[in-house]
Amino acid sequence: MNFRGRPVSHLPARGFIAAAHWCDRAATSVRKRFPEWFGLPVLGPYVQLYRHDATFDTEVSFFNYLSTFVPGIEHHIDYRVGCLDRHGRKLGSGVVSVGPGASAQVPLRQIVARELDAYGLFHVIARPRSNDVKFVASIGETTGQFMTLFTPVGPAMAAPQIVHSHKAFQHIPIFWSPITRSPHVSEDVSQLQELEFYVLNPQALRLTFGLTVRDCSSAAVLLQRVVQVPGHGVGVLHLDQPTLSKLTGPVCFDYDFDRQVSHRKPILFRRYPDGVVTCNHT
Amino acid sequence: MFERCFIFPGLKSLGYESGMSMPCPVTRARRIDLQISRYHEGAVAAQARLEIPPDCLQFRTWQSNWNCDLKACGPLDIFVARIVARGTDEEPPGLGELEAQMLFRHSFGWTSSLLTGFVPLRPPGYKFASIIHTGHYFADRSAYSSSTIFTNVRSPADGPAAGRFSVTVQSRDGTQLGQIERQIVANSALVVALDDVLDECGVGKATPHEGFNLTFVGGRSQFSIMTVFQRRDNGAIGLEHSLAPLYYIPQLRDAAVRSRVYGRIGSKA
Numbered sequence A: 001m002n003f004r005g006r007p008v009s010h011l012p013a014r015g016f017i018a019a020a021h022w023c024d025r026a027a028t029s030v031r032k033r034f035p036e037w038f039g040l041p042v043l044g045p046y047v048q049l050y051r052h053d054a055t056f057d058t059e060v061s062f063f064n065y066l067s068t069f070v071p072g073i074e075h076h077i078d079y080r081v082g083c084l085d086r087h088g089r090k091l092g093s094g095v096v097s098v099g100p101g102a103s104a105q106v107p108l109r110q111i112v113a114r115e116l117d118a119y120g121l122f123h124v125i126a127r128p129r130s131n132d133v134k135f136v137a138s139i140g141e142t143t144g145q146f147m148t149l150f151t152p153v154g155p156a157m158a159a160p161q162i163v164h165s166h167k168a169f170q171h172i173p174i175f176w177s178p179i180t181r182s183p184h185v186s187e188d189v190s191q192l193q194e195l196e197f198y199v200l201n202p203q204a205l206r207l208t209f210g211l212t213v214r215d216c217s218s219a220a221v222l223l224q225r226v227v228q229v230p231g232h233g234v235g236v237l238h239l240d241q242p243t244l245s246k247l248t249g250p251v252c253f254d255y256d257f258d259r260q261v262s263h264r265k266p267i268l269f270r271r272y273p274d275g276v277v278t279c280n281h282t
Numbered sequence B: 001m002f003e004r005c006f007i008f009p010g011l012k013s014l015g016y017e018s019g020m021s022m023p024c025p026v027t028r029a030r031r032i033d034l035q036i037s038r039y040h041e042g043a044v045a046a047q048a049r050l051e052i053p054p055d056c057l058q059f060r061t062w063q064s065n066w067n068c069d070l071k072a073c074g075p076l077d078i079f080v081a082r083i084v085a086r087g088t089d090e091e092p093p094g095l096g097e098l099e100a101q102m103l104f105r106h107s108f109g110w111t112s113s114l115l116t117g118f119v120p121l122r123p124p125g126y127k128f129a130s131i132i133h134t135g136h137y138f139a140d141r142s143a144y145s146s147s148t149i150f151t152n153v154r155s156p157a158d159g160p161a162a163g164r165f166s167v168t169v170q171s172r173d174g175t176q177l178g179q180i181e182r183q184i185v186a187n188s189a190l191v192v193a194l195d196d197v198l199d200e201c202g203v204g205k206a207t208p209h210e211g212f213n214l215t216f217v218g219g220r221s222q223f224s225i226m227t228v229f230q231r232r233d234n235g236a237i238g239l240e241h242s243l244a245p246l247y248y249i250p251q252l253r254d255a256a257v258r259s260r261v262y263g264r265i266g267s268k269a
Helices: A008-033 A065-069 A108-112 A133-138 A241-245 B194-200 B255-268
Strands: A046-051 A056-063 A075-084 A090-098 A103-107 A119-130 A147-152 A161-164 A176-181 A194-200 A207-215 A221-229 A234-240 A251-259 A267-271 A277-281 B004-009 B016-023 B032-040 B043-051 B058-062 B078-085 B099-106 B111-117 B131-135 B144-153 B161-171 B176-185 B189-193 B212-218 B222-231 B237-241
Touching (some): A008 A133, A008 A176, A056 A108, A056 A119, A065 B131, A075 A108, A090 A108, A194 A241, B004 B016, B004 B144, B016 B078, B058 B099, B078 B144, B131 B222, B161 B194, B194 B212
Antiparallel strands (some): A046 A056, A046 A119, A075 A090, A075 A119, A147 A161, A194 A234, A207 A221, B004 B078, B016 B058, B032 B043, B099 B111, B131 B212, B144 B222, B161 B176
8 A cells, every 4th residue: 555656664664764854954954054053064974884804904085075165265074983893883983184175095993993893884974164164054064975995905906996975874773664776787797706795784773685686688587695784784695606607697686675774785896716806886 | 858878988098898787677668779989089980879678677788799899999089878769869758867887897807887877968059067076085006006087078069179177286184286287178088197197296106195185177078087096917997986066065956056166166266
């Protein structure tokens, strides 16, 4: 049964998300009106995957975006970073400050001053300060975008892999509200040794993620896998070489999420037999 | 008619063949082709029209599939893909938001990709706003090269020059180290290698800076921007597209905010 074109079963989740957005908008209105007291309005925090394993370590690159887009005013930005392990448990937090026109590219473990898990998620929010807060507030919320670099370690023959981030970290739980997404990507798995999907769960409840691999030409289902991802955790699906060798031709994917999380673009890593690894978001 | 295209560069200079992959559900119940043009030095050098099978999920193709051998390409060639209704030269209506995956394949089989949107194909005489891009993420220069690649498309009727970029080099702490300019050829790629920029600015490889910011301002065209890291020993790459100013200031959609922000950038440029 539908209500305004949406399944009735999604109403609790959508209502909760709408309420959270209403609170965000109210906070933004207050910050826009009184930036001297409450700080400049910003969107975020944003979430991304880190890896700290035998293949990759993680660096994060920030810059003073207000110096670029609002020149002629002195701006300082504090980037607040929080880091969790694969199970969603907090590991630590830290702040990276960039002055006018400045930038910083820092290993994540150095920012949070803690040993990281092999993989997990981290979140970032910018807290800008400016000499002309009225002008900066007048352009609305800004967002402290950052770039994540997976830098190869050990014998990995990869180049550093880069992914951007603009999906929200959700402090709130998202209730059951299943959704299927078919990413606009295809993969030729014929030369791969391994294909890995890192699934980020940016909200507080356990997420069930289903992967369906289809033949791009016939749409036939070739493979299905499911992984449970703890709240604020990360799940991984590994497709090894024996599995991949059974797949013929370019393959496409369907993603099934049992709740409408903000991040529906698992990060995909391709590993080749000679040690080269490439990555992109899907 | 409002038209869109998907633009991507040839990466012959890095040793990679280009390709693309796009979703087919948009084409169901319609007969649709993918028209791909290769631009060499700003002019169409080759064109192919590929039939998209009506029932496929994703259409994946490489430049060798459209008779565009890597050897025949120049290092700054670009590819422009358009969806056209079969039997016409028009984009079919009602396609909605479109995105596709640009693909890059090394001769050893390694593939890298970028998922990004189609860009609008502007009519002749369109007045483009300057682009602003800051490159702040770089790889260890001893082991990797870093390049920013600007691919642009605009009406050939507007001539071969698409403006110029000023490239400002700063150290990590914001100290300006130099400024150079680059001319932009319409419908072409511009590869800005970090090593070349630093050499031109007199910032030698031995200079003990921990990193750099490169800020690009200028241009009169529709751009797609990406950063590429390449290993110097085996040629493996990592790449990502840039984030437009809209990602940092979402209210740039509002004309009044856009005017206020670009007015300030213009007065300080």
